[in-house]
Amino acid sequence: MSIADEPATDLTLGERSAAHLWGHFARHGDGITPPVIIRGEGMRIYDDRGRSYLDGLAGLFVVQAGHGRVELAEAAAKQAKELAFFPIWSYATPPAVELAERLAAYTPGDLNRVFFTTGGGEAVESAWKLAKQYYKLVGKPMKHKVISRAVAYHGTPQGALAITGVPALKQMFEPLTPGGFRAPNTNIYRADDDLAADPKKFGRWAADRIAEAIEFEGPETVAAVFLEPVQNAGGCFPPPPGYFERVREICDEYDVLLVSDEVICAFGRIGSMFACDDFGYVPDIITCAKGMTSGYSPIGAMIASDRLFEPFRDGTTSFPHGYTFGGHPVSAAVALANLDLFEREGLNDHVKQNAPAFRATLERLNDLPIVGDVRGEGYFYGIELVKDKATKETFSDAESERILRGFLSSALFEAGLYCRADDRGDPVVQLAPPLIAGQAEFDEIEQILRSVLTEAYTLL
Numbered sequence: 001m002s003i004a005d006e007p008a009t010d011l012t013l014g015e016r017s018a019a020h021l022w023g024h025f026a027r028h029g030d031g032i033t034p035p036v037i038i039r040g041e042g043m044r045i046y047d048d049r050g051r052s053y054l055d056g057l058a059g060l061f062v063v064q065a066g067h068g069r070v071e072l073a074e075a076a077a078k079q080a081k082e083l084a085f086f087p088i089w090s091y092a093t094p095p096a097v098e099l100a101e102r103l104a105a106y107t108p109g110d111l112n113r114v115f116f117t118t119g120g121g122e123a124v125e126s127a128w129k130l131a132k133q134y135y136k137l138v139g140k141p142m143k144h145k146v147i148s149r150a151v152a153y154h155g156t157p158q159g160a161l162a163i164t165g166v167p168a169l170k171q172m173f174e175p176l177t178p179g180g181f182r183a184p185n186t187n188i189y190r191a192d193d194d195l196a197a198d199p200k201k202f203g204r205w206a207a208d209r210i211a212e213a214i215e216f217e218g219p220e221t222v223a224a225v226f227l228e229p230v231q232n233a234g235g236c237f238p239p240p241p242g243y244f245e246r247v248r249e250i251c252d253e254y255d256v257l258l259v260s261d262e263v264i265c266a267f268g269r270i271g272s273m274f275a276c277d278d279f280g281y282v283p284d285i286i287t288c289a290k291g292m293t294s295g296y297s298p299i300g301a302m303i304a305s306d307r308l309f310e311p312f313r314d315g316t317t318s319f320p321h322g323y324t325f326g327g328h329p330v331s332a333a334v335a336l337a338n339l340d341l342f343e344r345e346g347l348n349d350h351v352k353q354n355a356p357a358f359r360a361t362l363e364r365l366n367d368l369p370i371v372g373d374v375r376g377e378g379y380f381y382g383i384e385l386v387k388d389k390a391t392k393e394t395f396s397d398a399e400s401e402r403i404l405r406g407f408l409s410s411a412l413f414e415a416g417l418y419c420r421a422d423d424r425g426d427p428v429v430q431l432a433p434p435l436i437a438g439q440a441e442f443d444e445i446e447q448i449l450r451s452v453l454t455e456a457y458t459l460l
């Protein structure tokens, strides 16, 4: 008997959750009980009321291979029986070694050194710490600042949060780690008309704002630029043409590290193992997590170039940083099994082949008056909602509260679609289904969105 069926209490799991479970980024209070998800199978998740939902967000941009993959569960069990835990603090374990080799083989350029963490925020934190220490070791000790983009989310540790560009998530924790500075993002939908009309010009303009920020802060003090291949928060801003080419030039010119934060975009989300390959640039560091195990066990990584590792191979210098559970053997074994599954089932090719159909299906929603923009790449899309399509007028704070939080999130779920209504920037609905999704799921997503967004418009 599962705990969900247990008659020990007449409270539902949701009510019991309200008593003790502290939800992340969640509201709590009278009448708020979270949905309780008890099972997953393929593209679908099931709650404790016996209802099923299409998983339109792969959990949280995580479950690339879909739910219920027995082989991934078995890989975890096999490794736990063999060696459940040992740290990689001056020791190594077979799965950590093999996974580091495997990730290095997938990365472009000379990104050959893998530092494991337990998740994405720790990978970002590790990348910043590495950038600071690296520049101290090579005689440029003033270099410590970081440039990132407006509205970008890079995690919650106080360093990663200082890189995050969402003021509302930071204010209550300030002062954060000093040294985080912002440049504009690549939201072409909200760019000035002359830039919006010419994506290449916009790309050049947006990249040059990074150069401007470096100049403004003083190049001798700037260590790194953190960018997602496709920025999530704000609702999926893809890079305009030429953007990353120009950013790479700028980073080289000023000796500033380019960190590709691929916590969401890696592992097939855009179509390649690492999304820098989708957009043709080679960063100095990649940060990744989420999809590495398809969520069957937690792990993250910061992958650095040979150049960055060079000062650490003299036999005495170490990177005084780590996590007990970083590179956990069970998670590493699951990641290896997950990557085997990716290869065997051709998940990345599946995304590349089906992404145009996903885009075309979502673009049908452009006929709705509340849909301002449909944007994204691969299996990663945002649909920006507006009050007035012609003027692009966005929601007021009160409307966001009423429509997004008060209506859309629960109405989409009740209609059978788990996805995300988000207003960290302008209001968007975000979609990132498991990579096994095909036309039938795209159609189901479109139909549910069409009916719920049509109703939402009547509430404005």
Ligand SMILES: Cc1ncc(COP(=O)(O)O)c(C=O)c1O
Pocket: 119, 120, 121, 122, 124, 153, 154, 155, 156, 228, 232, 261, 262, 263, 264, 289, 290
């Ligand atoms: C781009 C990016 N970086 C970092 C993080 C933080 O990852 P985690 O929640 O695993 O700490 C996220 C989480 O969504 C992310 O999207």
